[in-house]
Amino acid sequence: AGAEAVVIFNDGASPAREGLIVGTLVPSVVTIPVVGASFADGVTLAQPGSTGQVRVLPSETRTDYNVIAEKRGTYRDNVVMSGAHLDSVGAGPGINDNGSGSAALLETALQMAKVKPVNTVRYAWWGAEESGLLGSTAYVQGLSQAEKDRIALYLNYDMVGSPNYVLTIYDADTSTFPAPAGVPIPEGSAAIEALYEGFYTSVGQPYDDAQYSGRSDYQAFILAGIPSGGLFTGAEGVKTAAQQAVWGGTAGAQYDPCYHLACDTYANNNNAALDVNSDLIAYAALTYAYSTEPVNG
Ligand code: PHE
Ligand code: ZN
Ligand code: ZN
Ligand code: ZN
Numbered sequence: 001a002g003a004e005a006v007v008i009f010n011d012g013a014s015p016a017r018e019g020l021i022v023g024t025l026v027p028s029v030v031t032i033p034v035v036g037a038s039f040a041d042g043v044t045l046a047q048p049g050s051t052g053q054v055r056v057l058p059s060e061t062r063t064d065y066n067v068i069a070e071k072r073g074t075y076r077d078n079v080v081m082s083g084a085h086l087d088s089v090g091a092g093p094g095i096n097d098n099g100s101g102s103a104a105l106l107e108t109a110l111q112m113a114k115v116k117p118v119n120t121v122r123y124a125w126w127g128a129e130e131s132g133l134l135g136s137t138a139y140v141q142g143l144s145q146a147e148k149d150r151i152a153l154y155l156n157y158d159m160v161g162s163p164n165y166v167l168t169i170y171d172a173d174t175s176t177f178p179a180p181a182g183v184p185i186p187e188g189s190a191a192i193e194a195l196y197e198g199f200y201t202s203v204g205q206p207y208d209d210a211q212y213s214g215r216s217d218y219q220a221f222i223l224a225g226i227p228s229g230g231l232f233t234g235a236e237g238v239k240t241a242a243q244q245a246v247w248g249g250t251a252g253a254q255y256d257p258c259y260h261l262a263c264d265t266y267a268n269n270n271n272a273a274l275d276v277n278s279d280l281i282a283y284a285a286l287t288y289a290y291s292t293e294p295v296n297g
Contacts, residue, residue: 013046030054064127066135069109073117073289078296080288081122082108082155082281083136083217085129092262096269097235098129101157104278108285117289119152126217129158136217140224152292153192154221155284156230161274162256164249165233169196170218171209172229185212188227188295195287195294196229199280206246227295231280233273235259 031053034046046052067086070079084101088094102125109123128134140148156170172189200207210232212218218228234255244251258264288295 012050026056027058028054028056064131064135066127066139067125068122068139070120070122071112071117073120075119077150078119078292079122079151080117080119080153080155080285080292081124081151081221082157082285083124083126084157085127085135085217086125087127087130087135088264089130089260091260092258092264095264095266096161096163096256097159097259097264098157100159100161100233100269100274100277101281104160104274104281105157107278108282111282112285112289115286115289119289119292121285121289122151124217129217133217133219137220140220140226143224148224148226151221151226153188153227153229153288153295154218155192155281155288156216156218156221156228157277157281158216158230158232159235159256160231160233160277160281161269161271162233162235163268163270164239164253164255164257165270165273166239166243166247166255167200167205167207167273167276168210168232168234169193169200169207170212170228170230170232172212174209174211183223186222186225186227188297189222189229191294192227192229192284195284196231196280199283200276203276203279205276208243208246229284231277233270233277 031051034048034050034052064087082105084105085098086102088097088099093099105123105125109121112121124136124139126135126139129136143151170189170193172185172193197207212222216230216232218230221228236259237255239247239249239251239253239255241251243249256264256268258268
């Protein structure tokens with residue numbers, strides 16, 4: 001609410017450059033002298049001695065939605081949940097982040113029409129992830145304890161086709177998230193990680209760990225003690241030489257050079273990564289549709 005300020009630098013640069021300040025601000029327009037301004041990567045934003053105009057826009061309230069779909073199995077009280085966020089940042093169309101996870105999950109859900117699951121399968125396409133995990137947090141926090149207890153596990157797919165990809169699995173063993181609260185990764189999450197590892201091995205794909213960073217929609221599920229897992233092919237991080245040796249691509253470049261940018265279009269997608277991960281998303285959903293025993297005992 002009233003929380004975004006666009007800063008436009010009037011130093012004659014063309015095109016004019018602007019940045020975003022996020023905080024609690026009162027709508028106003030203020031001209032300020034520029035002492036110095038640069039991005040961390042050394043790009044100069046504005047010349048010292050010029051002025052900048054700070055515009056605080058009026059607050060705006062919007063309604064957003066989660067899309068939830070469920071197919072009942074024989075067991076109504078053992079729910080296998082998979083989710084992907086459907087929203088993107090305002091800067092671009094969000095095809096890798098997160099059309100990739102959303103599309104793979106949609107195809108899996110459609111194919112689920114062909115089977116009669118033992119467990120109940122539920123799919124979530126989350127709203128407002130980019131605004132602070134709002135959709136998934138509201139969903140989990142809105143469940144009664146009895147409803148939470150019915151969810152056997154949650155599988156998260158956010159960025160699964162990065163152009164300069166690595167194949168990583170959220171790591172239940174060594175992740176320290178969420179460190180400040182000291183909340184452990186729920187028991188059973190390691191079995192989900194093992195299922196993903198087994199699939200990659202069976203199709204001859206190398207994999208590595210990803211940390212539970214608290215940056216995607218699994219967070220509310222972990223805080224609620226629900227076993228969780230997921231796949232990730234990389235965002236703004238930079239590929240190492242060792243990773244290039246394993247997966248190819250470009251060392252020294254971001255896993256997704258168009259992360260949160262206008263160029264996150266259909267061209268910003270690696271079909272090999274999306275292909276293997278789509279198969280794995282379907283494999284995990286189908287496996288757990290029949291039994292969650294390795295996860296829940
Ligand atoms: N959730 C982040 C986003 O949508 C991406 C991300 C996913 C980052 C998983 C780290 C781990 O921008
Ligand atoms: Zn994002
Ligand atoms: Zn995302
Ligand atoms: Zn591990």
